[in-house]
Structure formats: structure tokens, C-alpha cells
Amino acid sequence: MAKYFTVISLFLVLFLGCSSNGPGYQEPYIPPTDDPVVEKLSDNEMLDLVQRETFKYFWDFANSDSGAAKERYHPNDPNLNSNVVTSGGTGFGLMSIIVAIERGFVTRNEGVERLQKIVNFLENADRFHGAWSHWINGSDGKAIPFSSKDDGGDLVETAFLAQGLICVKEYLKNGSVLEKEIATKADALWKGVEWSWYTQNKEALYWHWSPNFGFDINLKLTGYNEVMITYVLGAASPDFAISKEVYETGWASNGAIKNTATKYGLPLVLRHSGGSNFGGPLFFSHYSFLGLDPRNLTDQYGSYWDTAVNHSKINRQYCIDNPKNYLGYGEDLWGLTASYSRNPDGSRGYSAHSPSNDKGVISPTAAISSTPFTPSESLKVMHYLYQKKDKVLGPAGFYDALSPHYNFWVTNTYLAIDQGPQIVMIENYRTGLLWNLFMQNTDVKRGLDKLGFNY
Template sequence: MNLRIEPQSSIVAGKDDDLLEEIQRQSFRYFWDGAHPASGLARDRSGRTADPKNDLVAIGGSGFAIMAIIIGVERGWIDRTQATTRLDRMLTALEGARRYDGVFPHFINGMDGSTVPFSRLDDGGDLVETSLLMQGLICARQYFSGDCNDEVDIRSRIDGLWREVRWTSHIKSGERVLYWHRSPRHGFRRNVPVRGWNEALITYLLAAASPTAAIDPIIYHEGFAANGALRNGQSFYGVKLPLGPDFGGPLFFAHYSFCGLDPRGLVDRYADYWEQNVAHCRINYNHSVQAGHAPFCWGLTSSHGPKGYSVGSPATDNGVIAPTASLSSMPYLPEESLQALRYFLSLPRGRIGGRFGFVDAFAPSLNWFARTYLAIDQGPIIAMIENYRSGLLWRLFMSAVEIRGALAELGFDSPHLGKAQGTKSSLDHCSCPG
């Protein structure tokens, strides 16, 4: 990393914008320079200095990769032709991948598209990972709205993948809840119903938005929301938490669904989702301050740790700080996120940073630093910082006719629902290069 360290007290708008752009651009390189060489999809993880010697591709991480490519075009790091060429390769790989009623597995082999089992019983469709991929694809369909053949083709192919997902195939007969996993050999034996509050609000929204296999709204209300059982309402560190587990859980709950789904003014019978996410982040921050982590050092979520991948939260604080947790919270707590960013920049450059920006995590009390990056942690950094800076991904995702229709059907209110919906499933066409 070659960023210049500024004093902690120097939070100036112009300098901050340049700093945020550089942080985004470094994370972008994970998905551009560090992509799987054959498929162009996102590697599940990569090293601080070298690529892994495998072909493991992450489906959810590839959704974040698609969002990163959109931002790369918008910021001028790549041009539209480079982007559409890469997307063509990614879509070819996705179209050729093994799917289960249109649902992708958690991992695939980037060379041949075969399923790489996540565990013994998880060797088939993963509905939540598929939803993270579809969130990115819908943003791309809305962004690449030109009349040239390349962009028309991209939109058509994205629509094909989107329409082929049979969301209802992840409902057990007679039940009113979506199941995370379904295996061709083991069926629903993995037995993980998707109930809130967690990262899967986007899954229920997309399942309701499907033009071919939409769920009934009762599946959302009785399944994810459990008729209101996802509410919390207690206060932690002086902050009232509307939804979810005590102390909020890992911070990716506030990020994954909301890289595309705009929480500003998003309200249903259970919560105001902007208030939910701000409260969740504030509790996480307040805990870190009171727990005695270094000043401005905060961010507890799931990440690599000294003993492998682990879940961090105020309720399970193992001393591991993940830069993605605070940096992806930029829309919710901008001042505190900027302070964390400057603290990270004060750490030893050869340990906190590498070719794709900040490493996945570190443990200050143990003087331990990860030597790896994770796609699902790098992706929200670039996406959520962009939403803080411009709202780009929020505008794109919320412009989709199916998304607005599903929000209304599920009983949500949002400022986006008052906008003209039109008849197209993409934004007004822009000019293609050449």
C-alpha cells in the first residue's frame, strides 16, 4: 500500500474523497487483477502477495465482483469495453456451471463449472449465495443499458440466469420458509431454514421478485420475519436495537443485503432498516471502545482469525478486527469509519496491507495479521463506500421494476416506490463506446 498517512484529526472532505477512492481502487484489484484466470469470476480467497494454487470460485463473491466492475467503469479505472468483455467471460462461466433448478452452489470450479462441495451435506444449491450473485447481476443489467450489441447481449443473458432460478424449489412441502441448502443427493438434510435477522433479507426480496418462481409474501412474513419474532427492541451500550440477536451479531448483516438494497427510508411492519443498520454499527463501535481496543480500532464480523475463519461480534469478541466491518459501515457511521481507516493506515504497512489493500483481519493484542483476502469481505468495502459517496449501486438495484414490485408486495415502503416505474427493466439507455 502506498497511501500517505494523515493525522487522525485531519478529516477534510477533499482529502477523504481521494483516500476513499484509493481504498476502493485497491479492493477493486482483487476482483480485476486477482480474478480467476479462466472464468473471470471471484476467487474465494487470495494471498497478500500471491494467488492461490486452486480453481475455487465463490458465487456470492462473484456478485460483489460484478458490482466492483460497475464501479470501476463509473470511476474511470476501466472502460465499458473492458467491462463488457470481462462480463461476457463471467456470464459464459456462470451459464456453463452446474446448477440445481437454476440455483448455484456455494463454490464452483472456475475451470469447468463443476460444484465444489462446501461440506458433506452441502453439495448442491445455496440460495443465499445465489441471491448475492443475482443482486450484482441485476445491478449490471441496469447499468449496462446501451443499445450496442454487447450491452443488449449482457442484459439478455443476465435475464436468462435470473429467470432460471427456481426460488420455490427451496421450500419444503407444507412449510412456509426458504431453506438455505438443497442437495441432489441429500435433499434438505443440511436443514438450515433462512430465518432473520441475518444477511438474507436480499434472498427473500429476490425470491418475491422472481418473474418465474416468486414466493408468496406469507413466506417472508412467516419464514424470515417469523411473524415478528425477529424483533429485539432492547438497548445495548445505550443504543436500542430494533431487530436481531442481542448486540447485533456480526456486521456483515448490515452490509451484504444492502450493497444493492437501499436502506434509506426502507420500512416495513418490523423495522426501519436504516435505523436498524445504524444501531447495529453503533453498538459494534461502542463495544470496541469500551472493550479497550486501540482508539478508533473497531469492526467485528466474520473473517479470518489466528485459528481459522471465525465469527466476531460484541457477544463473541475474540479480539479479531476486520477492516471490512468498519469500512463497509461508511454509509452508517462515516466519522467513525474514517477514523478506523486512518488507524489502519498507521499500522505496519508490510503486515496490514498488500496488493489488494487491507488484509482480511488482524488481532492487535496478539500482533497477528492475516496473510489473505476474502472475496466476501473485499466486495462490501468497494460497494458500500461507493454507496456512501454516490449511492450508485442503490440507485441501480432499486431502479429494477421487479424489485420495486416485490417491495410493495411484501409490504415495504421506500422513497423509490414513488418513482415512475416505466416498462423497461433497465435504466434509460446510454451510448455505448464506439
């Protein structure tokens, strides 16, 4: 499992900086004694606000050359790495633009124009056996190394992007001549991914391939975590399909993915990567289920709805129990997942927060992106954050992380992979829009059937 978190560690060290003198470091925010009184919103008004404000990340602050999602955005330093776009975050952005069109945040013509710009950029960007790199230069489409050997295809980020491309295809396929053209391109792009290449002729998928280092990183995709969508799309591919055995051996570890453990009386159902019986970071139950509908999704290993719901409830109850006695944790403020982070010495970095890696830092995306699984509990967090909006609500939604324990420290920064799921999962809770688009795709259905899913 150490290999799995190597990616997160590299992100921390190489990109965000982790020393007290590192890039972007800021002193903890010390709030005023009395918070101003903020008018309360209804639940629907709150959901509208969070979707609308968070969408600005993918619209107002997207990379200007490509329209793709920047890896991160620092309002106090807007030009910082502004040419670094993220393939997975761009997939989340594609889905967010669909939501924005339906919600009237942008007109259909505006949204379609942006979708066209992004799809055209992806068509001409570097690819490695069909897969995009984790980071791409938004100006010229060239791969930007994520780490010393991660300078080629990233299959997991590509899967997140493909999930968005499939939703674009389904959303536009019956539209105008231009919309049909975009739909056709989006469909061809995801179908060009050589999923079977990324098995190394073994019975598992592997995360990376580099033209310079081959499969040296050798990180096998094993569940339960965020990479489930990679196996589903691999099975759905018309030209580069993986076998059911790859799913069973790789994702499910020949049945070892099953888990009989319970916490707070709630079954975990599946063994989470990392081995925690509290469950892993909440993004495990977000990224694959932006398009893949878990409500009725089962296979021989268990119910994915029960897995996601219980994961969210266990994470919440851990924060309420608060065994480390961090200030501010409770029913109004819970949710541990990967985000910007803060250490006791004041240094800042990135960390995959979870009950087994609890640093006193709450990530708003954790509860907000869990809205389909814990609607009333997630809304309670949103209402709390809104009452603190002078501290935590910025130009692109709620900031990425905060900690009341450290003098109400707030990161005042954003990450694409944390903002996108908020918009999409709220919409799935409200209308099922992205779930319906993704699940109606004939290739997706064929892949799910091949792997033995009921849905």
C-alpha cells in the same frame, strides 16, 4: 441457531484449517518499535485509495479461466485453490466492476469484456433448480462441495450473485448491442432461480438443496441476518415467486423478529440471529444492502436503516468499551465481523466475530463496509489503517484481519466476501450507484411491494 453457524464452522474446519499446524498458519507478526511516518490523505483520497486497491482482488487476482472471484487469495501462495470461485463473492465482484468503470479504474470496454466473460461462465456452470453452488470450479463450472452434504444449490450465495446480476442488467440495458446482450443474459440468469422450490412447500426459504441429499441440511432462513435479500428476490421472481406468508413466517418468525432491546441507548429494532443484544457480526447489515437500499426501507417490523446504523454504532461502542481489554481497540480501530481469525494458541481459522464472539481480532471490512451508516467513524479506521500500511495494506487492499493484541498479528490473506462490500458500500455512500441501479429494477419493486415494504 446452532444450525445457522454450522456453515461458518464448516468453513473453518474444512477449508481454512484451524490447528496451529494447519494450512496457511503463520507466526504472529512482531512490528518494529517505531512505525514510519505516512503522509495523511484527505477523506476523498482515502476513499479513492480503498476502492482502487481493493478492486484489484476482483480484477488482477480473479480466476483466469472464468473471470469470477476466487473464494480467497493468499499473496504468499497465489496458486492455493486458485480454481475455487465463489458464487456470492462473484456477485460482489460484478458490482465492483461497475464501480471500477464509473471510477475509471478500468475502461468501459475492459469492464464490459470482463462482465461478458463472467456472465457466460455462469450461464454454463452447474445449477440446481436454478441456484448455483457456494463453490464452483472456475475451470469447468462444476460444483465443488462446501461440506459433505452441501454439494448442490446454495440459495443465499445465489441471492448475493443475483443481486449483482440485476445491477449488471440495469447498468448495461441501454448500452451498445453487446451491452444489451449481456444485460439480457444477466436478467435471464437470475430469473431462472427456482426460489419457490427452496421452500420445501413450507412457509420459509431453506438454504441448501443437494441432488444427492435433498434438503437434509434443512437450514431455514430466519432474520435478522444477511439473508434478507433472499426473500426480497424470491418475492420479485416473475416465474418462481414466494408468497408474502413465506416472508412473514420464515424471515420474520411471525413477528418475533421485532426487538425492544437497546444497547448504549440505541434500539436494536430487530432481533439478530444468535440472540445477542449487542447485535450479530456486522456482515448482517452489509451483504443484503449492497443493492437493496436501506435508507428509506421500512415494513411492519421496523426501519432497516435504523437497524443497520444502530448495529454499526453498537458494534463500534462495544470495541471502544473493550470489556476484554484487548490492546488496540478504540475509536481508531473497531469492527467485528466474519473473517480470518487467530486464537490465543496461535492457530488460525475463520470466525464470525461479534461482541458475543470477541477474539481480539479486528476485520477491516467491518468498519469500511459500514461507511454509509457511520461515515466519519469508518473513515477514522481507514486513516488509522493507512498509517500502518506497511503492515496491513497488501496487493488487494487492506488484509482481511489483524490483532494488535497478539503482537500486531496480520493475516496477510483475503476473502472475496470481505473485499467486495468495501468497494460497493463506499460507492453507495459517495453516489448511491448500486442502490440506484438495483432499486430501479421493476421486478425488485414488485417484490418489495408484494412484501409490504415502503421504500
